[in-house]
Amino acid sequence: DAGITQSPRHKVTETGTPVTLRCHQTENHRYMYWYRQDPGHGLRLIHYSYGVKDTDKGEVSDGYSVSRSKTEDFLLTLESATSSQTSVYFCAISEGASGVGNTIYFGEGSWLTVV
Amino acid sequence: AQKITQTQPGMFVQEKEAVTLDCTYDTSDPSYGLFWYKQPSSGEMIFLIYQGSYDQQNATEGRYSLNFQKARKSANLVISASQLGDSAMYFCAMRELSNTGNQFYFGTGTSLTVIP
Numbered sequence: 001d002a003g004i005t006q007s008p009r010h011k012v013t014e015t016g017t018p019v020t021l022r023c024h025q026t027e028n029h030r031y032m033y034w035y036r037q038d039p040g041h042g043l044r045l046i047h048y049s050y051g052v053k054d055t056d057k058g059e060v061s062d063g064y065s066v067s068r069s070k071t072e073d074f075l076l077t078l079e080s081a082t083s084s085q086t087s088v089y090f091c092a093i094s095e096g097a098s099g100v101g102n103t104i105y106f107g108e109g110s111w112l113t114v115v
Numbered sequence: 116a117q118k119i120t121q122t123q124p125g126m127f128v129q130e131k132e133a134v135t136l137d138c139t140y141d142t143s144d145p146s147y148g149l150f151w152y153k154q155p156s157s158g159e160m161i162f163l164i165y166q167g168s169y170d171q172q173n174a175t176e177g178r179y180s181l182n183f184q185k186a187r188k189s190a191n192l193v194i195s196a197s198q199l200g201d202s203a204m205y206f207c208a209m210r211e212l213s214n215t216g217n218q219f220y221f222g223t224g225t226s227l228t229v230i231p
Contacts, residue, residue, distance in 0.1 A: 042222055
């Protein structure tokens, strides 16, 4: 199993509060991703990182920010949580090698409920 | 346009039978990768199988095979001899190489139920 740890795994928060989800990897992979999963939408990319301090937006980035100050850590922040951000959040990593080495591996997910 | 399309929201299969889950993709990149993942009710995403765009043969991993039809841009997953433990959501995904590196796109998933 890929060494990916997400924290917290479950969180209930109130509308308008800031929330930070943490992803920690022990694989030294270059690429890290944050996805959200919602019924009927599959997995949608929020933000990704292609190196330390190098990040870019995905298709559903509004309301989210990220930071990567170390290879192993990728933080996702909801500046002011809204009910529409209730979702399951997955962190993922990819080595960036050729062929099957480009496989993306997922953390166990973080269940976030905004009330 | 959708990068990955899975048109079967739900599928049923009898135990021990084979089942095909459909996936079509859209890309103009000559170099890409195709993946299938399984998500059981416990929620984790499990990598099943990979097919590279230049691979001449269809990928196989145990009871899983990927029916790769490049001209049709389809990458269907075939599960042979279905087992009760195969009941799960299945996601098709594609990797493209952008100017910042790997981009992965996922379909909306197919829910497979194996009937005893």
